Amino acid sequence: MPQISQKGIDMPASPIRKLTPFADKAKQDGKKIYHLNIGQPDIETPEIMLNALKSVPFKVWAYTPSEGTASYRNKLAQYYNKLNYNIEPTDILVTNGGSEAIIFAMQSCLNPGEEVIIPEPFYANYNGFACSSDVVVKPIMSYIDNGFALPSISEFEKVITEKTKAIAICNPNNPTGYLYSRQELEALKELCLKHDLYLFSDEAYREFCYDGREFISPMHLEGLEDHVVVFDTVSKRYSACGARIGCLITKNKALYQTVLKFAQARLSPSLEGQIAAEAAVDTPDAYFTAVSEEYTARRDTLVSGLNAIEGVYCPNPGGAFYVVAKLPIDNADKFCQWMLEDFSHDNQTVMMAPATGFYSTEGAGLNEVRMAYVLNQSDLKNALICLEKALEVYPGRQV
Template identity: 65%
Template sequence: MDFLFLGMPKISSTGFLMPASPIRKLTPFAEKAKQEGKIVYHLNIGQPDIETPAGMIEAIKHIDFKIWAYTQSEGTPEYRSKLSEYYHNHGYHITPEDIIVTDGGSEALTIAISACIDYDEEIIVPEPFYANYNAFTCLAGVTVRPIRSYIENGFALPPIHEFEKLITKKTKAILICSPNNPTGYLYSRAELEALKKLVLEHDLFLIADEAYREFCYDGQEFVSPGHLDSLDNHFIMIDTVSKRYSACGARLGALITKNKDVHAAALKYAQARLAPPAVAQIAAIAAVDTPQSYFDKVINEYTERRNLLVASLNKMEGVFCSNPGGAFYVVAKLPIDDSDAFCEWLLDEFDYKNQTIMLAPATGFYSTPGAGKDEVRIAYVLNTNAIARAMECLEIALNVYPGRLLSTKDVHETIIH
């Protein structure tokens, strides 16, 4: 039988529209640079070099089960009970029954969006925001309505009247991240009280990504919507052990809600994927008992790194960076024509003393087309010596980059106006 070759099947429209990660898409260029013998300083991704608490590692070493079995879809009773103890110590009133353990914070976000928002409905997100929010909403067919925050005021929460302009009959939720990825901004109690009033008035869900809860600097207070009253049926918290315990590979997160309908819907999604990772839950039970001295040391280390990074950036001609209150990222404004092209050029064409740096172009952290073209996200996840060398590379790179734009005077005028 003769067959007529007509081509090949086409991928789905969702597969076509699925955005590439701005954090990981430059990996082939980084690998090529390493193969050429260059030292690459990875400031592009939130993978800390801080050691995981010893208790987590020891718990894994002492596992003695004979069958590596499924756990309950919502997570083991032992872990959920221990996790509720952790939340109680941080000012929340959360029971084990409020918790669904997930395969990382990413799955918690995906489930929350899918369980709460219908196809073609809308979610408002202050931008710049964690790049994968675009991916999670794409999977669910949900439309992101971005609301801009700006580097001039450190990426503070936009005014509430700007949120109100975006609310329509299709608006179902507001998604925030505090301390923020990618900006490091830490929302104040007053900002969260204003958001609370808004979501209650318009009957919206408030989804809070709290992956960086532990990382607040200069004595600033961390406030969660979960610390405010009257939000039980509106608030959904997203959590993860990845950053708290420098355990990104554990892939263990949680979705927390007191809304019984949301919990029931989210549990069905959890059942469909069967179970969260068993070994990670064993390790995470031990992690809850990590002493405060561990976090004190980590906070001091990140504060030192942040101070060095921000000072180094603001000394460079044409560069501006605000001082973040939390997380371990900054967004810096650079005198460049295209952050995507610049970050690729750093890996593909540039080196200084056989060294270069990997940054994340900020365009991927915006939903607004064209935003972030002169901004990059920098993760201060390396030690201060490495950061100092990386900043030396960046300053040299900016001086020789073919697409360099603006003088210092022009940049400051741009920021002021």
């Protein structure tokens, strides 16, 4: 029998999706499941985006340029320049989702065996992207006790070696919801200049900043132009996860030309996705105001509800739509599976993502879970009741 590749064996399973078979079985058994495990918003996609799909203007479903259509990149540049990114359409390369942008950057900026430093917990698929690209992730720990703030620069310095080529952040952060400050980003700027490193900035949740807090991108920092690579996507901003349209932005022309070669090898991003995404740029500000208000209310409901449960601690995030909560349990993987297999309250249960999958350090996050507040407040309240009842009877509860 032919053998599986070592890379295939090493490729990590998604901690967000690996419990799906247990959820499917629970649904077959008639249980109602509150899905807090995945960042799939229930907010409606902007009508302007859907209407563009309903009236697609082509008769031949053709390839598009490998870097994306000129009209979409022009519209995107206008969007980013309203945010003071000061870029040209030629700094933007359209990708099949933000995921492809990250893979292209890893393959273009790092040789096999070279290292990218990422504060953990981090978006679980970074591990998979690194595996695909033969890149080594060097994690440095952030802690729930201070809300998962950026680790000190001295912690970064400890793990920088001659193999270190990049630092990656997600801002606001998935899975923690932490929003990095200008001071933290300025410190990263100095570090990247000192060691001549790339700074990868995953900005999928840029629009979701709460309590009047300011979003800062490395694109706002002078003197870092050749070092910054931004990843973005329409998935979260417009509640359009299935569109699979993202982009990579860099002012580094040599890097852009390198990324373009990888883009040419996969041919092109989807035509219909770009048509919808181009239309979405004209989404009125009122849409985002209403969405932000809704997510703020959901966050407040979930965080206050979690902290009201005995033995649970959850910091209040400044952005995105996730929380990481510490529970009085022995093992998050066991607990999340038990919730689906063995527990129900009024024939209801909750699906969560074990936080262990968002850490690269072995044994980290054992008593933590990630929850996405992508459900309405009524469902969130019911999910909180289920969780409280479950913790009262869970065999592996810790005092």
